[in-house]
Structures are given as C-alpha cells and as structure tokens.
Amino acid sequence: MSITLTDVQKDYSDKVQIGPVTTEIQSGGVTALVGPNGAGKSTILTMIGRLLDIDTGTITVAGQDVVNSPSKAIAKILSVLRQENHFVTRLTVRQLVGFGRFPHSRGRLTIGDEKYISEAIDFLNLTDLENRYLDQLSGGQRQRAYVAMVLAQNTDYVLLDEPLNNLDMQHAVQMMKQLRRAADELGRTIVIVLHDINFAAHYSDKILAMKDGKVVKHGTPAEIMQNEVLTEIFNTEVNVIDGPKGPLAVYY
Amino acid sequence: MFKTADTTQQQRHSGPITDRKHMRRYVLIMTILGALAVGLTFGVMTWDNPAETGSRPWWLIVGMRRDSLITIAVVAVCHAVATVAFQTAVNNRILTPGIMGFGSLYTVIQTTAVFLLGVGGATALVGVGPFLLQMAAMVVLATILYTWLLSGRFSNIHIMLLVGVVIGGVLGSLSNFMQRMLTPSEFDVLTARLFGNISNARADYLPYAIPIVLVVVALLWFRANTLNVIALGRTTAQNLGVAYKRELIIIMALVSLLVATATALVGPMMFLGFLAATLAYQFGDTYSHRLLFPMAVLFGYTILTASYFVLRHIWDAGGAVTVIVELIGGLVFLIVLLRKGRL
Numbered sequence: 143m144s145i146t147l148t149d150v151q152k153d154y155s156d157k158v159q160i161g162p163v164t165t166e167i168q169s170g171g172v173t174a175l176v177g178p179n180g181a182g183k184s185t186i187l188t189m190i191g192r193l194l195d196i197d198t199g200t201i202t203v204a205g206q207d208v209v210n211s212p213s214k215a216i217a218k219i220l221s222v223l224r225q226e227n228h229f230v231t232r233l234t235v236r237q238l239v240g241f242g243r244f245p246h247s248r249g250r251l252t253i254g255d256e257k258y259i260s261e262a263i264d265f266l267n268l269t270d271l272e273n274r275y276l277d278q279l280s281g282g283q284r285q286r287a288y289v290a291m292v293l294a295q296n297t298d299y300v301l302l303d304e305p306l307n308n309l310d311m312q313h314a315v316q317m318m319k320q321l322r323r324a325a326d327e328l329g330r331t332i333v334i335v336l337h338d339i340n341f342a343a344h345y346s347d348k349i350l351a352m353k354d355g356k357v358v359k360h361g362t363p364a365e366i367m368q369n370e371v372l373t374e375i376f377n378t379e380v381n382v383i384d385g386p387k388g389p390l391a392v393y394y
Numbered sequence: 395m396f397k398t399a400d401t402t403q404q405q406r407h408s409g410p411i412t413d414r415k416h417m418r419r420y421v422l423i424m425t426i427l428g429a430l431a432v433g434l435t436f437g438v439m440t441w442d443n444p445a446e447t448g449s450r451p452w453w454l455i456v457g458m459r460r461d462s463l464i465t466i467a468v469v470a471v472c473h474a475v476a477t478v479a480f481q482t483a484v485n486n487r488i489l490t491p492g493i494m495g496f497g498s499l500y501t502v503i504q505t506t507a508v509f510l511l512g513v514g515g516a517t518a519l520v521g522v523g524p525f526l527l528q529m530a531a532m533v534v535l536a537t538i539l540y541t542w543l544l545s546g547r548f549s550n551i552h553i554m555l556l557v558g559v560v561i562g563g564v565l566g567s568l569s570n571f572m573q574r575m576l577t578p579s580e581f582d583v584l585t586a587r588l589f590g591n592i593s594n595a596r597a598d599y600l601p602y603a604i605p606i607v608l609v610v611v612a613l614l615w616f617r618a619n620t621l622n623v624i625a626l627g628r629t630t631a632q633n634l635g636v637a638y639k640r641e642l643i644i645i646m647a648l649v650s651l652l653v654a655t656a657t658a659l660v661g662p663m664m665f666l667g668f669l670a671a672t673l674a675y676q677f678g679d680t681y682s683h684r685l686l687f688p689m690a691v692l693f694g695y696t697i698l699t700a701s702y703f704v705l706r707h708i709w710d711a712g713g714a715v716t717v718i719v720e721l722i723g724g725l726v727f728l729i730v731l732l733r734k735g736r737l
Contacts, residue, residue, distance in 0.1 A: 259408050
C-alpha cells in the first residue's frame with residue numbers, strides 16, 4: 143500500500159517539462175515535497191490527486207490507477223487540497239466540512255456522517271467556529287476549515303498543496319502540528335508541498351526533493367539536511383547547524 | 395457555563411438550512427411568494443373581464459388568459475432553473491446564458507428565415523416542426539459553445555465572457571446585415587417576432603414545450619446534490635469524486651435545452667433568469683439547489699405575472715411585458731455588478 147509513480151511526465155511546452163518521475167511514497171506518516179520554484183512539486187501532487195492530466199506514465203494509489211479508476215472510488219481513498227479555494231456559495235464551516243462526506247454519502251448526510259464531520263471539526267479546533275460563515279473567518283481559520291473538509295473525507299491518503307501559504311508563524315506551526323497528529327493518531331498518509339525546508343525537516347518523516355522536474359533526492363530528514371545536498375537542491379548556499387530542535391538550515 | 399451546556403445540547407448538524415431561524419425565513423418567503431403567485435394568477439384571469447361573470451364568453455376569455463399564464467410559467471421555470479444551474483456550472487453569479495449570445499442566435503435564425511423566404515419565412519417558422527427544429531439548432535450550438543469554452547485551455551471566465559460577447563456581436567451584425575436588405579414590410583414582420591413577447595407565444599407549442607421542460611427540470615433535480623458540489627469549483631468537485639467534465643457537458647446541454655425552449659416560445663430574454671436567481675440566492679441563502687430552484691422559479695413567475703398584470707390590465711400594453719422585465723433585470727444586474735465590484 144503506497145503511492146507509486148512510474149515514468150510520470152507532464153509537458154507544459156517543448157522547454158518546460160516535468161518528469162519523467164519514478165518513485166514510491168510509502169504509506170503512513172508525513173512526506174514533504176520540497177524544491178525551488180518551478181521544480182514541479184505542485185504538478186506532481188496535483189497529478190497524483192488526478193486534478194491534472196498525466197501526459198505519459200502511470201500513478202497508482204493503494205494499487206488503484208488514479209486515471210483509469212472511477213473518480214468516485216478514488217475520492218474514498220485519496221483527498222487533495224489545492225492552494226486557492228474560492229467559492230461562490232456562502233457556506234458555514236460545518237457545511238463546508240460536510241461536503242467532505244460527499245464521496246460516501248452522495249449528498250445525503252447520515253448520523254454516521256455527522257459524527258465524522260464533528261470529529262474533523264473538533265480535531266482542528268474549529269468547534270466554536272462551526273456555525274460561522276467562511277467569509278467571516280481569518281485566512282488561517284479558513285485554511286483550517288478546508289483541511290477539516292479533507293479530513294472528514296476520511297481517506298487514507300491526504301495531499302495538500304502548500305497549506306502553510308499565507309499563514310503566520312503561529313498558525314503555520316499549529317497547522318503542521320495538527321497534520322502531524324492526523325498522521326500519528328488517525329493513521330493518515332499525508333503528502334504535503336512545503337516551501338520552508340526547516341518545517342519539512344522537523345515535521346515530516348520523509349522528504350522528496352525535486353529540481354527541474356525531476357526527483358533528485360528522496361530520504362529521511364537526516365539524509366536531506368546536509369550542506370551539500372541542500373545547496374545543490376536549492377541553488378543557494380545552505381549551512382545546516384544544530385538547532386535546539388534538530389538540524390536547522392540557514393540560507394540567508 | 396451556560397453557553398457550553400447549550401452548544402452540547404443543541405444537535406450538531408450540517409444540512410443546507412443552518413438553524414430554526416433560517417428555516418422559518420425560508421418557509422415564510424416561500425409562503426409569501428406562493429400567495430403572491432396564486433393571487434396574481436387569479437388576478438390576471440379575472441380582472442377587467444368584460445363578459446358577465448360565469449357566462450360562456452367569460453370562461454372563453456379566462457381560457458385565453460390561462461394559456462398566457464401557462465406560457466409565463468414555462469418561461470419562468472426555464473429561465474430561473476437554467477440560470478441557477480448555469481451559474482453553478484461556470485462558478486460565477488454574474489454570467490447568464492443570455493449574455494453568452496443566446497438571443498443573437500435566435501435573432502439570426504429568425505432573420506435568416508425572413509431573408510431567404512421573404513414574409514413567408516416568418517410564417518414558415520410558425521408551427522410545431524419549425525419550433526422543434528429551431529430549438530434543436532440552438533441546443534446543439536450552445537452546448538458545443540459552452541463545453542468548448544469551459545473545458546481545456548479556455549476555462550477562464552474572462553475569455554469566456556469575451557468570446558460570448560464577440561459571438562453575440564458577430565451574430566448580431568450578421569442579422570443586421572440581412573435586415574438592411576429586407577423590404578419594409580418584411581422588416582416589420584420580423585421586428586414583431588424579435589421582441590420577446592408573451593402574446594407571441596402560441597398555445598399549440600405548449601404540449602411539446604411542457605414535457606421537455608419537465609423532463610429537463612427533473613434531470614437537474616436528480617443532479618441537485620452533484621450541482622451543490624460543482625458549485626464549489628473544479629478542483630474541490632474533482633477531489634470529491636465528481637466526473638467534472640462529463641457533468642459539465644450534461645448540465646450545459648440541459649441548460650441549453652431550457653433556454654432554447656423559452657427563447658423559441660417567447661423570444662430572447664436576457665435578465666429574467668438573472669433576476670430570479672439573484673433574488674433566490676439573496677433570500678434563500680443556502681447552497682442547496684433543491685431549495686434554490688423552487689424559490690428562483692417562484693420569483694421568476696411572480697415577477698413575470700406581476701408585470702403582465704400591471705402592463706396588460708392596468709396600462710393596456712401587453713406587448714411590453716418582457717421589455718419592462720428586461721429593463722428592471724438589466725438595472726438590477728448593473729447594481730449587483732457595481733456593488734460586487736468584480737465579475
């Protein structure tokens with residue numbers, strides 16, 4: 143049980159090409175996708191989440207081909223959240239999270255569904271806000287509501303595209319801790335695109351480093367957090383020092 | 395203390411109606427609209443009937459007015475349901491199927507008929523066969539246009555709007571060109587057909603229009619839960635397992651059928667659907683299409699019947715009904731656009 147990519151490729155133009163990528167993301171824990179801008183992290187993530195068509199190659203999640211399997215079936219094992227979310231409908235937090243149950247309930251929420259919804263809301267500390275409308279929330283709270291929706295979907299695999307974008311220090315840390323708990327306590331496999339290598343090193347079990355559309359390194363944070371490895375990935379001189387909570391990359 | 399006790403006691407639920415207050419408001423508005431609709435229907439049928447109440451001529455006049463009211467109902471259902479579904483599919487509450495060039499398409503078909511066949515052309519387009527043909531042409535063209543615009547590279551609101559406006563412009567000048575070469579009498583016949591006009595509608599179309607509309611509305615009703623998800627946008631809908639492209643094509647085909655039916659019945663109307671849908675979002679305040687559709691339909695019917703009543707029975711200007719509705723609708727459209735400040 144894992145996510146496997148075989149010769150996956152996406153051609154944006156003759157010059158811009160992502161892949162071919164062949165790799166395997168183990169089930170369980172948090173895997174972070176890191177790399178410079180334009181390395182293809184989001185492209186790979188959205189292709190795994192079948193939001194973007196694959197040009198060549200295959201991707202399987204828990205043994206199921208994401209392109210050829212019915213989208214309905216995939217929605218029960220994999221959920222994916224993109225950065226920008228804009229709704230024309232006015233929704234409360236609870237209604238939004240309720241939509242996460244759609245793959246299971248097809249819109250008819252049962253008592254069992256309500257239980258999952260409540261759990262997801264409580265898990266992300268949104269209990270007091272559940273009847274607020276999304277447009278009345280701050281950016282961080284809204285981001286949490288979206289994550290609650292994909293958790294309510296109750297899928298083994300959760301893909302998140304830069305969930306820390308636009309979050310301040312406090313909310314970014316909170317979000318990572320909650321995702322960590324979702325992996326540890328709920329047994330979810332979380333794949334996440336991150337920009338901050340220090341966040342990736344501290345909160346994830348595996349780091350998948352990409353550059354120029356290819357996977358350049360895939361390993362534990364300890365293997366990635368090396369001066370020469372990071373310098374090569376990010377095209378910037380990086381020094382790794384011992385911080386109070388593990389290795390710390392200094393690049394400024 | 396009390397507050398926590400209260401929240402734990404209160405049932406936590408996620409339905410489209412948030413709380414009891416919301417429920418009461420929805421029911422109240424639907425009741426008022428329903429009463430207004432019934433009252434206006436009754437008013438239109440009986441007001442200022444010259445014959446003696448209950449006599450045979452009285453009933454004849456009521457029967458004629460009933461046909462107009464059925465037409466109004468069909469048109470209201472078409473525009474209201476089509477607009478709500480369309481706005482959900484394009485994920486935008488400003489665009490309407492009318493803005494995307496439906497009216498110009500109708501104009502071109504009508505003008506071409508008169509241009510090629512003369513005054514006889516206008517009459518050639520009367521009858522059940524031509525009615526259905528005209529509808530089919532509009533459905534095919536609109537479905538192709540919308541799905542092409544919504545899928546792939548062009549899935550961008552601004553491009554779509556631009557293409558819609560340009561197509562409208564191209565078709566418009568094509569009609570204009572042909573109209574220049576008509577004789578005055580041909581032009582006169584054509585103009586009468588081009589204005590949306592409830593008295594234009596012929597009762598013999600209704601037996602064909604009504605089943606089509608009922609089937610299409612039923613199909614959309616069964617898709618309501620999927621529509622709720624599609625309203626969340628492409629990526630969220632795909633994440634939740636909706637076969638987005640397929641659903642989009644289906645919805646667009648159904649929307650085209652509804653708008654084509656309404657247009658073939660009474661001519662183009664741009665803003666009736668917009669008016670009904672905007673009011674339904676405002677007063678319904680819910681994501682559920684099963685709650686939005688009926689409210690939008692009632693708004694559409696009430697608005698159309700009210701203007702029909704006022705214009706026909708009070709000012710004696712029955713032909714201008716759709717013109718007035720469009721005027722009000724257009725104004726509301728501008729106000730909403732200016733208040734929102736974006737597309």
